[in-house]
Amino acid sequence: MKTLRFAIAHNLGLVLAIGLFVVLYAIYVSMHPNYGMNVVLQNGNEALALILVGMAQTMVVLIGGLDLSVGPLMTLVNCFGSIVMAGTGGSIVLGVIACMALGAACGFMNGCIVVYGRIQPIIATLATGAIYLGLALFLRPTPGGRIDGDFAWAFTNDINELGYTYGWWEDLGWFGLIPLQPIYLILIVVLVWLPFRRTATGRGCYAVGSSEAAAFMSGVKINRCKLTAFTLAGFFAGCAGIYLTMQIGSGNADAPQAAEYTLRSIATVVIGGTSLYGGSGGVIGTIFGALVLRSISFIFRVVPESSALGFVASPLLQPFFEGVILLIAVSLGAARTFRVRNRLSLFT
């Protein structure tokens, strides 16, 4: 009991994010006229890229920085992917690997500029973001490219469709209805995040985010931690780019979209309970943070026009309510401001 209470108190942000998501999604499910696995699939499709970009942002926020290049990097990988993933069969696998490598390499470059150039992350990534967007425009001056339709369809669908498309397996019953998006997420979390969290470097990232000087004095390899965090951020942003490519089937160097993803990623990180000052939180919270953001827009879609709340169903009002909910959510964290005895403790 005591351990449970301790665990909850220690992960309050995560617990709140999960709670908020469960409540919002339950509202959505209860209002949806014909809810089913296909709706989950559609939701997953709309959420996954944002989740992955949010995870990328989380890595940099954890070490006390901010990454303004996650959106442009996703766009760059999208444009790159529309070229290297355009073949068929085995070449697609190579293309996906190349995309992941490009993401990680760009993240590593961000890290090098921050670590060895000693430029603040927010500014360094503002500049590299422009560079990545430029490279994306260079690869795809106009939207275009076409990746293999079967591949794009099969890997953004559920387990059954994956089997049908390639003739790997027949109908697997309820198991086959599970969408692939949650599986991708679980794979990334189990294979990348959880092992990383347990290494000395992973713990070091938290230490660096809490206090760089203290981490240095304790013998944490600061540079290695920062480089790894940025590289992982690039990798996650690259995964988002790959998924986007599969989803839209082509490459598009869309600057407004890149900027929107970057700004939204900050919101997902904060709602997911990661401190913008660094040192606490994690990508699992961010997953739920992104789901909270997406659930809000899902709900607006299914509010019946005739109900008492029908007026909010207007798509024109949606951005407004999204902003208000975001403001309320982040202001809730301000409750401590009114409880502190010594106002000096506010200036951390």
Place this chain on the structure above:
Amino acid sequence: MSLVSKIDKPILIGLGFIVLILAVGTVYTLSTQGTAVFLSPNYLMQQLHVGAFLGITAAGMMMVILLGHIDLSVPWTLAAGAMLATAIGGPLGALTCIGVGLTVGLVNGLGVAFLRVPSMIFTLGVNTVLLGLMVMLTGGHAPQSAATDLMLFLGRDRTLGIPHSVIVWALVSLTLVFVLTRTPLGRYMYAIGNQEAAAYLSGVRTRLVIVAAFVMCSLCAVIAGLALGGYSARAYQAMGDAYLLPSIAAVVLGGTNILGGQGRYAGTVVGALIIVLLQSVLSVMQMEEAFRQVIYGAVIIGMLLIYSRGRIVNA
């Protein structure tokens, strides 16, 4: 005190870089067209005219960056101000526009100073709310979006060849320089940017100072919105989006520390000029958009590597 030590390093290097941009551009035009178009007063005045919008926005952004904060609500504050000014029209529209600036600044300031929400996320939320409000305003029907006479006067017209937007920029600059260097408020802003707790213990009412800085930032944004609306003869939804990151870049290129507490106003002017001239010269050289972006990013990194490197943490 010699002049060189008075003008600090970032400003000096920035000015040098401006000369370099113009020199490279001139060599290019001399070799291709045989004219030195970049050195003509007409061209330079035109650049100042366009640069004023970025300059005014960046000036406001600098006020919050000096405190170690950031204002991501600038794009839609600018757009909302201009859109309301055109929708209402006349002098009342301009007053509403200023009112938008005051209100947004107050809300931002209250959220950041009193609720102590990180400015990064609070202003992001305010930006989304403003976007939502403007979508509501323009969604159902199309309001008047042609610039009012006052906006045209501020943004498009010239007197004796000097664009009024440049005069506005100069006035805003003079006011801010006065505030930063000649008033207690300015001193407090630098103090808070360095160590908020220390400023608080010295008796500075830090929360009011933060609110004041955010109000100044939003006011600059709506003034830029008025002038920009006049320049493009209309107000439109995404008009501010192109000013957020460049204004942050201009402030930082000018030598202001992104963590706050350090920086001179003249640097921000130089930073804004660098960005405007770089974009303009590259486009005259018919550089593709892709390469322009890459060069723009590389220049920011390169310049910061020269003069804005952080200290090594070793204790």
